[in-house]
Each structure stands twice: as C-alpha cells, then as structure tokens.
Amino acid sequence: QVQLAESGGGSVQPGGSLRLSCAASTRTSTNYCMGWFRQAPGKEREGVATIDSDGSTTYADSVQGRFTISLDNSKNTLFLQMNSLKPEDTAMYYCAAAPFHILFPLQRYEYNYWGRGTQVTVSS
Numbered sequence: 001q002v003q004l005a006e007s008g009g010g011s012v013q014p015g016g017s018l019r020l021s022c023a024a025s026t027r028t029s030t031n032y033c034m035g036w037f038r039q040a041p042g043k044e045r046e047g048v049a050t051i052d053s054d055g056s057t058t059y060a061d062s063v064q065g066r067f068t069i070s071l072d073n074s075k076n077t078l079f080l081q082m083n084s085l086k087p088e089d090t091a092m093y094y095c096a097a098a099p100f101h102i103l104f105p106l107q108r109y110e111y112n113y114w115g116r117g118t119q120v121t122v123s124s
Contacts, residue, residue, distance in 0.1 A: 002026050002113040004095045009118030016085050016122070022078040022095030022115060029053070029073040033098040033105050036069060036080045038091035038120075045094070047106030049080060058105045062088075085122045092117040 003025035012018055020036065028034060035050035035058075049069035050058045057069055068081040078095055096111035104110055 002031075002097050002099070004097060004113055004115035006093065006095050006115045006118040009093060009120045011121040011123065012085055013124050014086055014122055017081070017083045018085065018120060020080040020082065020093055020095075020118060020120075022080075024076045024078070024097065026076070027073070028071060028076045028078065028097075031097045031099050032101050033110075034071060034078050035096050035098075035105060035111065036078070037094045037096055037108055037111075038089075039094070039117075040091040043091075045108050047108065048093070050105035051078070052105065060106060082120070085120075087122050087124075089120060090122050091120060093120050 005023045008020040033052040036048045037045050039045040051069045066084045070079045094117045095115040097113040098111045102110040
C-alpha cells in the first residue's frame, strides 16, 4: 500500500508560481509511473503531468511549457513546478502512483494510489 501526501497548494495571482510536493510512504523508485492530476468544480479529474521510471515525462497540452514535473527518489518525493499560472489552473491537485506498467499515463484509471489533494487557486 502506498500513501501519498500532497502539499504546497495555495492562492496566487495570475502569472505567479507555485511548487507542489507529494511525499510517498514507500520508495518512489518502485513505481512505474507517477503523476499529477487536477479536478476543478463540476469537471472530471484530468491528467496534468506524469513521469515514469525512465524519467520520461508527459504533459497535458494546457500546461506544456509552464509546468515541470520532477521526481527525487532519494527523498521519495514528487514535485510539480507551476509557472505562469492562469485562472483556469484553479483546481484541487492530486498526486498518483502506478506501480505497474501502464499505457496511457494521463488517464486517471491507470493509477492505483492517490493522495487527498491540495488546493490551488489562481485569482486576482
């Protein structure tokens, strides 16, 4: 069983930056893939960014060039650096882990373990 705990959310003005962290209870190096998802009120949970065991990353088109995902296996922590934030980035952000091989990293059904989320609000 993997437990994930997100932190780093908050309120920021448009154009600002935030860095999210996700601490894992087990070695992150044992996961095939880890990712960040988000869910805005009234919308489905969507994939934002993922990173697999080879270091390959995948980004949603809406965040490409603005967000950067990284993984520190020595600290068992996943990060999401978010720059140039927009109001449409407002959502609850979740960390997820997939311990086995997956085909579609941005699809939420591929992931077995989830954190409880951290709120990000972008507003002037």
